[in-house]
Amino acid sequence: MTVADSLDSEAVQAAVLYEVTDGGVAVITLNRPDRLNSWGADISRGVYAAFDRAEDDEAVRAVVLTGTGRGFCAGAYMGAMQDLGESISGDTDVSKIVGERHPHFLTTLRKPVIAAINGACVGIGLTHALMCDVRFAADGAKFATAFPRRGLIGEYGITWILPRLAGWGVAADLLLSGRTFFADEAARLGLIKEVVAPEDLLSTALAYAEDLARNCSPASMAVIKGQLYGDANDAVTEVSARAENLMHESMVRPDLVEGITAFFEKRPPNFPALKQL
Incomplete structure (x- = not known):
């Protein structure tokens, strides 16, 4: 240098x-x-x-x-x-x-x-x-x-x-x-x-x-950001179909189990970090 x-x-x-x-x-x-x-x-x-x-x-x-x-x-x-x-x-x-x-x-x-x-x-x-x-x-x-x-x-x-x-x-x-x-x-x-x-x-x-x-899943926020800006120019039918696939993906992540468990246990969630792609 x-x-x-x-x-x-x-x-x-x-x-x-x-x-x-x-x-x-x-x-x-x-x-x-x-x-x-x-x-x-x-x-x-x-x-x-x-x-x-x-x-x-x-x-x-x-x-x-x-x-x-x-x-x-x-x-x-x-x-x-x-x-x-x-x-x-x-x-x-x-x-x-x-x-x-x-x-x-x-x-x-x-x-x-x-x-x-x-x-x-x-x-x-x-x-x-x-x-x-x-x-x-x-x-x-x-x-x-x-x-x-x-x-x-x-x-x-x-x-x-x-x-x-x-x-x-x-x-x-x-x-x-x-x-x-x-x-x-x-x-x-x-x-x-x-x-x-x-x-x-x-x-x-x-x-x-x-x-x-503290309270929101990093993975969920990352996907939602992608939806917000990526869906802006598409028809609602395309957006809805894409969201259905994303929903299925979210339901197999550990974030869902942690989010629901924390809700019923009345405690802050301990979501995993957002991993690098």
């Missing part, structure tokens, strides 16, 4: 923090508060590494994604965007900003991802938040698609996920106007599960995630 590689690795680790609670929840924190955690190569690489680590760790049963300071993720890093604008020549490589994965990779993870939106959530930051499975937001947090106000389009799957969460009319309004809205409106529109005081945000999201980790 060269000195440059080492420094780059250190920068990536500093840009995204990672820890695991005693309750089995990985907390992934975007850590560039000086730029409101705007999305750049350092954050993208750190985020991918952190989620891969959480997926591979059997002790992790749920993940919380949040940010430090006043921003969750305030869109693309404008320093990188300025460089991009000055160098547009028809073969612009936007992956240098976005990274190697599109935000919808969050929907392919087998573990539930909870967003704790602590502040500004804009552009690609909003797309990532919407691709999380459940969202909490601090009171006063600002949201915006912003794309038409920057001469851009609906990026990286937001036109797929936003209508599914909030309906066609709401999605058209937010995407076409690029207007700013706040956490309370986001909750009314169905984008946020709950708005909480800023000082209570992380503890609220962690309590929710730790409840999943």
